[in-house]
Amino acid sequence: MTEIATRLVRNAVGVAGLVFLLLLVVLALAAPLLYPGDPWRMVGSPQLPPLSPGFPLGTDALGRDVAAGVVHGARISLLIGLVSSLCAVVIGTCLGAVAGYFGRWIDDLIMRFTEFFQTIPSFMLAIVLVAIFSPSIGSIVFAIAIVSWPPVARLVRAEFLSLRSRDFVKAAVVGGQSPLRIIFRQILPNAFSPIIVTGSLMVASAILLESALSFLGLGDREFVTWGFMIGAGRTMIRQAWWLSAFPGIAIFLTVLALNMFGQGLNDALNPRLARKGRA
Amino acid sequence: MKQLEFIAGRLVKAVIVLLGIVILAFLLIRATPGDPAAVLAGEAGAVDAEFMQRVRAEFGLDRPMAEQLAIYVKQIATLQFGESYRQQRPVLDLITERLPATLLLTLSAFGIALLVGVSLGVTAARHVGRWPDMAITVAALVFFAVPLFWIGLMAILLFSVKLPWLPAFGMETVGADYDGIDALLDTIRHLILPATTLGLFYIAIYVRMTRASVIEVMDLDFVRTARAKGIPEGRIWRRHILRNALLPIVTLASIQAGNLVGGAVLTETVFAWPGIGRLAFDALLQRDYNLLLAVFIVTSALVILFNLIADLVYALVDPRIEVGA
Numbered sequence: 001m002t003e004i005a006t007r008l009v010r011n012a013v014g015v016a017g018l019v020f021l022l023l024l025v026v027l028a029l030a031a032p033l034l035y036p037g038d039p040w041r042m043v044g045s046p047q048l049p050p051l052s053p054g055f056p057l058g059t060d061a062l063g064r065d066v067a068a069g070v071v072h073g074a075r076i077s078l079l080i081g082l083v084s085s086l087c088a089v090v091i092g093t094c095l096g097a098v099a100g101y102f103g104r105w106i107d108d109l110i111m112r113f114t115e116f117f118q119t120i121p122s123f124m125l126a127i128v129l130v131a132i133f134s135p136s137i138g139s140i141v142f143a144i145a146i147v148s149w150p151p152v153a154r155l156v157r158a159e160f161l162s163l164r165s166r167d168f169v170k171a172a173v174v175g176g177q178s179p180l181r182i183i184f185r186q187i188l189p190n191a192f193s194p195i196i197v198t199g200s201l202m203v204a205s206a207i208l209l210e211s212a213l214s215f216l217g218l219g220d221r222e223f224v225t226w227g228f229m230i231g232a233g234r235t236m237i238r239q240a241w242w243l244s245a246f247p248g249i250a251i252f253l254t255v256l257a258l259n260m261f262g263q264g265l266n267d268a269l270n271p272r273l274a275r276k277g278r279a
Numbered sequence: 280m281k282q283l284e285f286i287a288g289r290l291v292k293a294v295i296v297l298l299g300i301v302i303l304a305f306l307l308i309r310a311t312p313g314d315p316a317a318v319l320a321g322e323a324g325a326v327d328a329e330f331m332q333r334v335r336a337e338f339g340l341d342r343p344m345a346e347q348l349a350i351y352v353k354q355i356a357t358l359q360f361g362e363s364y365r366q367q368r369p370v371l372d373l374i375t376e377r378l379p380a381t382l383l384l385t386l387s388a389f390g391i392a393l394l395v396g397v398s399l400g401v402t403a404a405r406h407v408g409r410w411p412d413m414a415i416t417v418a419a420l421v422f423f424a425v426p427l428f429w430i431g432l433m434a435i436l437l438f439s440v441k442l443p444w445l446p447a448f449g450m451e452t453v454g455a456d457y458d459g460i461d462a463l464l465d466t467i468r469h470l471i472l473p474a475t476t477l478g479l480f481y482i483a484i485y486v487r488m489t490r491a492s493v494i495e496v497m498d499l500d501f502v503r504t505a506r507a508k509g510i511p512e513g514r515i516w517r518r519h520i521l522r523n524a525l526l527p528i529v530t531l532a533s534i535q536a537g538n539l540v541g542g543a544v545l546t547e548t549v550f551a552w553p554g555i556g557r558l559a560f561d562a563l564l565q566r567d568y569n570l571l572l573a574v575f576i577v578t579s580a581l582v583i584l585f586n587l588i589a590d591l592v593y594a595l596v597d598p599r600i601e602v603g604a
Contacts, residue, residue, distance in 0.1 A: 116299050118534070119586065121578050123541025124559070128575050131563055132307050208426055212545055215428050216560060230429055234549070241436050248429035256424035 014264010020257040028074040035068035040224050043068075050242045058242040060233065066242060070250050073226040076219075077254060080140055081207040087145035088206075089199045092152025097183050099153070100160025111157070114150045122147035126209060130218045137220045140213060144206050155198055159191035193269035200265055204258035211251050226251050289590050293583045298352070300579045304572045305351045309344075316340050334569075337361055360573040365565045370573045374555055378577075380450055381554030384546065385539050387470055388477035389532070395478070396485025397528065401521070403486065404493035415486060422483040427542055431476040431549035438472060445472050448551040473550040477542050481535060488531055492524040499523075526593075533589030537582040 031039075042063040050058040050066075057066040099110035129143035163169060164187070172182045213219060214227030226247040233243025316334045335341060338350060338361070354360070360370035403415040422430075439447035446452065446469050457465050496502065497520055505515045540556075547556035555574050562570040 116296055119296050119537065119579070119583060120300060120303075121537035121540045121575075121582050123538065123544060124575050124578050127544065127559065127563065128304075128307060128571060131566075131571060132310065132568060204424070208424075211426050212428060215426075215545070216548065216563060218563070227426075230426075230432065234432060237432055237436055238440050241440075244429065244432050245436075248426060248433070251429065252421075252425050255426075256420065259420065259424055 011264040011267050013260050014267065017257040017260030017262075017264060020253065021261060024074055024254060024257070025078065027071055028078050031071045031075055035065070035071055039068035039072035040064055047240055049240075050246075057246045058240070060240065060243050061236060066229070066246055069224045069229050070226070070246055072224050073229065073247060073250065074254075076137075076223045076225045077207050077210060077251070080137065080144070080210045081203045081258075084141040084144035084148065084206045084210075085199055085202040087141060088148035088202060089152050089195060091145060092149035093156050093188070093195060095149070096153035096156025096158075097160055097188060100157040101164060101179065101183050101187065103161075103164075107157070110153070114153045117147070118150045120147075123209070123212065126213060127216065127218065130213055135213075135218045135220055137223075140210060140218070140220065143213070144209050147209075148202055148206060152195065152198055152202070155194055156191060159194060160187055163187045163190055197262055197266040197269060201259065201262035204255045204262065207251065207255055207258070285594060286591065289587055293587050296583055297580055300576060301352055301355045302348065304355075304576055305348055308568070308572070334361070355576060360576075361569050363562075363567055363570045365567050366570075370570050373558060373570065374573060374577055377553060377555045377558050380552060381540075381543055381547070381556060383466075383470065384473055384477065384552055384554055385543050387474035388481065388542075388546075389539060391474055391478035392481035392485055393528075393532065396482040397489050397525065399482070400486040400489025401493055403490045404497065407490075407494060412490075416490070419483040419486040422479045423487075425479070427476065427480055428545040428549050430479060431473070431546060434472050434476055435549070445469075447472065450553050473546050473552050476549070477539070477546040480542065481539065484531070484535065485528065488528060489524070492527050493520060496520050496524040529589060529593050533586045536585035536589070540578045540582055 027034075043065050044052075044055055044059045044063045046059060046061050046063045048055050048059040048063075050056065052058060055065055055067065057070060059065055095110050095114065099107040099114075126143040126147050129146060130139050133139040133142070160183075169182060169186055172186045177186070210219075211225070211227030211230070214225040215231040217228075217231060219225045219228045229247040230244040233240065233247075236243050316331050316338075338347065338354070340347065342350070358371055360374070362368065363370050363373060366373060399415050399419075403412040406412045435447040438445045450469050451457070451462070451465050452469075455465065502515060502519055505519050510519075543554060544556035544559050546552065547554045548560045551557065555577065559571055559574040562568070562574065
């Protein structure tokens, strides 16, 4: 564990990503203290450009503080990104583990099912799911998880296929352990590192997906989100560029940090693969 | 003979996947709370009773579930997508008149992404570890993390608002009524921003993939052998390295087809491009779920078609491929 930590620390890019993410989490947690109350209420004169006194990122046509929206938006982006990735990883791991462990027709069946979901245009499916189940945090998490699990399933299956024939698994089978126990207690812990790397990179794509959905008006209307702010500022792009520029920068930095962290994690967990193949 | 078997196998698979998608669409309508006729009619049920009755009859909504599914599959298979209440027009007409614009946009974006992405990836690999590699890798990392719709908006801000170089909206200049070559040039001018925007994300993907793939092939024994034999460097790159390194790109391209179609929804929304992505957005705004599902089914069918073509190309390009696998 300490060895992994040292390797991670040595990877400057990964650490930079991690530091940014930690700061963002602190900012998101502190949002109610920094900007108490509804972030989307009118607090200043309309259309103030950035760097106006008291409003570093300016205000919109109704005098709402863009900075307050960006800070509060971090909460939703991180929440949805994390929870939906977690769901996708759980679904993908379970299906991949069962397919890889039992093999034969079960594997065939699950892999065809996975391919089916990989063929469907994922963003279109997410749109349809959220629209039909009406936009809410729950339906958005559900939709993102549904379109994101297939790569995890394939990865876990491949890991299980190669671990399945190892001696320690054979020993567990001979020892009479139940398949469920072997899957979760014996094999899965050995497949953890690639799952964690994939999961952390998935948070980035989940955040992008969430922002795209709320940009199209498929966000939870209860909360301010980055995508929603960009969508709302879109029609004002000629008069007030800052309305859509800053939330977009927030998404970009967050996703970039997550990708950097995920890559650093990959280098730390799989030192032999590091610097080879992955750019 | 084996080739034929391979193609037939892929065709059967494509049909099965398509059937699965239609069933999924059917289940989604069923999954919504309330009257499925109201969902299909759109407008959250705020349509006249006569139209609702027609929808019920058309989709056989008073029959048992299995029969409904059979009716639905039959309808879709014969391209009867019903009517859009809001637009008062058959859904199929709406889609077919928008389809060419989407194909133009996605194929241009795909072409740009492939051309730029592969050449940048190769450049990076040739200078691995030095500044061109660094610059290209960082740029790819950046474009990989930028939301597509946001980069589109920023492109409009920069190239249409601040610098009045390119049109920001639509596919042609309204009221200009260009003919012949002028009309073509006008469309190309309108195409530049949306196609580049949509292509950027995929450029990033192709750069990473190409770079990794070329670096891997570069170190293989047969390349060293070619050098030892004294084959000119240019020829080694063209005939030995690139040919082998670019094969995975075909697979990647087919995997990305679905995402490209999804990206088209965002790009068309930002640039008011009159394609089916924009149609999907309008359907969303108007809660016209029948139209939305039809777009979903049609885009899925397109992706399956792209994948099928990629499979065939792969079978032709790579003689090593095990046909029938």
